[in-house]
Amino acid sequence: MDIFYDSTTCLVVLIYWLIIVNITYCILIKRRSIPSSMSWLLTIYIIPFIGIAIWFFFGEFYLEKRHKRIAKKIWSISNQYLNQLKSCKYIFQIKNSEVATSLFQLCKHRQGMSGIKNNKITLLTDNKKTISILIRDIYLARRNIEMVFYIWKPGGLADDVARALINSAKRGIRCRLMLDSAGSIDFFRSPWVQKMKRSGIQIVEALKVNLVRMFLHRLDLRQHRKIILIDNYISYSGSMNLVDPNLFKKSSGISQWIDLMTRIEGPIATTIGMIYSCDWEIETGFKILPKLPNKEMLKNTSNQNSSVQVIASGPGFPKNVIHQALLTAIYSSRNELIMTTPYLVPSDDLLHAICTAAQRGVKVSIIIPLYHDSVLVKWASRVFFSELLEAGVKIYQFKNGLLHSKSILVDRQLSLIGTANLDMRSLWLNFEITLVIDDNNFSKKLSLTQKEYISNSELLDKKIWSNRAYWKKILEKIFYFLSPLL
Template sequence: MSILYKIINWVIFLGYWIFITFIIIKILNKRRTIPYSLSWILIIYFLPLFGIITWVFFGELYSDKKKDKIASIILPQTTNWLKSLKINKSFFNIKNSDVASSVFKLCKNRQSLSGIKCNKLELLTSTKKIIKIIIQDINLAKYNIEMVFYIWKPGGIVDEVAMALIKSSKRGILCRIILDSAGSIEFFKSPWVKIMRNSGIQIVEAMKVNLFRIFLRRIDLRQHRKVILIDNYIAYTGSMNLIDPLFFKQSLGIGQWVDIMARMEGPIAATIGIVYSFDWEIETGKRILPIFNTNYTKNNFKNKNIIQVIASGLGFPENMIHQVLLTIFYSAKKRLIITTPYLVPSDDLLHAICTASHRGVKVTIIIPKNNDSLLVHWASKAFFTELLESGVKIYQFKKGLLHTKSILVDNQLSVIGTVNLDMRSIWLNFEITLIIDDKLFSKNLYCIQKEYINNSILINKKLWNMRSIWKKIIEKIFYFFSPLL
């Protein structure tokens, strides 16, 4: 009996270390940064049971084989569609500004598409005003309305959007909505799902969360885009979820969420429509490539807005967002302003930001003073010392949770969308962001960022260095969990 007991112990012991070795090999094969790999290895080594379980659910980017197959099929079809778009040479720009030249070349080479023009481009800030304009556009829709959101939380002014969609659907407008399963969990538990579907609206629950699917992909792989498309002509994207800030997460005591959205008209909607068609086919298996709107050429592009659309997820170039951010940071010559709710950059991005400051670029980062994520709240502080030592100014916004994701470079190049400066947005989630080469738009973005700064507290370098030892220890501990953020 004792011999059998020993054999069982040895089998368990060897099995455990074989499994640990297998995990470590998988981590190293991902070819991520050394700190990223070391963080996972340390978590597994010091907290074996917790580390293994966490890695199984969060460490590997599992994707349904069916979805991978669909993505491989979509790409050739999309390539053919893009060829038909490229025939209209007036839609595309020939030349970019100096600061935008490198990143636009990168995007053209990796995405096979030059920066595209739009007939109209607006930057919207007030959630109440944004939703009012969205409802107006929904009411005026003639053909189709398509949406994808991470969070749709029923209640308040958001219900007015639902009612507008129901009315449009009943008058014959084709309405399609994609909502993330985890982010919109309250919506899918509400009566609105049945009411809207009964009115003819097609609603898809993306990245469904259940026990079976955790063995197919990471459970924290999320559909994080925020997009609205109307008549293949009007497009919205930015940081705003479909929530009413007066009610959303108010129990946390962090104040109202502060967001921005861009509203665009023209052929830019077609390129954003390609992203939506990918998401729709991956979730449903049905193809809905956007149709050209005859209004694309009516304005003759009097505005000089030049935009690149960057998306991540199945079917899109790998690591594109990371490459774009690095290129932008290294292109800055005079000024770099970053707003992000979650500051957990990769080592490469951190180095690029610090290097920009060392080159004499005036670098400013604006983050919320209070965060809805305890992990991010502490982990982000682990980067403060190096940033401050490099001369970067860090402002903490005190009037709510600053949820805006934006970058301004040299008062000419703007980046806005759904991408946070953290590992989750850079490596994991389905994201979308716009790169806009336009001085007037950048001026408007600067005014908004300046307002954020006026409502923020500047971190004092000397006072920061005098913080207590226990805070420094907590920062380092949470830093090791950055791969999960």
């Protein structure tokens, strides 16, 4: 028995150290940021068994190779389609405003296309009104409706959208719905799934969460995009999930979530449709490329001077492109930079860019929620406040609900609206989408919205912040240590 026990112990210890060595090799061989690498190394050595479990589920990008392979195949097969799209020269903008030029050049070189003009862009700031307009568009649809959301929470207005989709499907409109498995867990447990399928709606559960797939991809890799496409002409995107704002997360006591959405009529729907097509094929194996834009769709649009780019991130899409876009936008600012985000855990590069902008005379304001739904992110974000305040950045804490909108306004001309938070997961992991809008009229509306946010916020006082309790500073440091893992 002693020999068996000793042999088993030696085998377990050997396997344990082989796993530790293998993880250490994976951390060191892949060029990560130093804080991230150090956090992982300390985690697996200080709390070994728990650290190994965390690494196994969250450390490695298990799905990356598979998605890259499929996405590469998709874009290779689609070369003819892309060339046909590029031949529609009447939709591409040749020149951008001074502040937007660098960012649009980056997007062109990274994604292969210039910005698209001839779009009618509307900024939607009220979730109830947004859903009301969406329901109207669904009932008016003539050919197809495609949607992807991180969260679809049944109840209230969300059920009205479901009924509108069912009605459209029954009258012959092709409807496709793609929802994240983790974010929309309540939807997939509801009767709506079968009701929709019986009406002819195709439903895909993206990045399924189950025991088998736990070993195939990271649990925190999520389909975080919010996209609606109608008739290859109308498109929606922004921070809003498909939920009733009066019902969603009422138990948290934070009041309503505040979101921004864009509704766009015009050829940009084709570009957004390509992203949706890629996501759909990755999940189902079927290609659903959108129809090419025609001159007929340009009749009802205006503002030839505006331009829109779409940036998509996630496994298989251009690496770090949203991170690069944010850095380019910040460094392009000359006068004013206003940012809204619910989660502020920036990379070192982003933090440096924001502080540098303030130190070279740009009026930099960051608007974040005062009340938060994530304790971890709330405390992790606080460790950045001192450096931002010292550089001259104004930090506003929004009081009237949970500010969930993700927006950047540069020099009251260049706007970025999308799904990506200023945290590690959004920048380097999730499937996200950001719209880059070079449009003076749109930027004026965004500026008014951001000013309204500021009027409902508390300005963080530098002196009061520096005198906060010592135990709070310790907590902030602890969560800062964990921030690369968030």
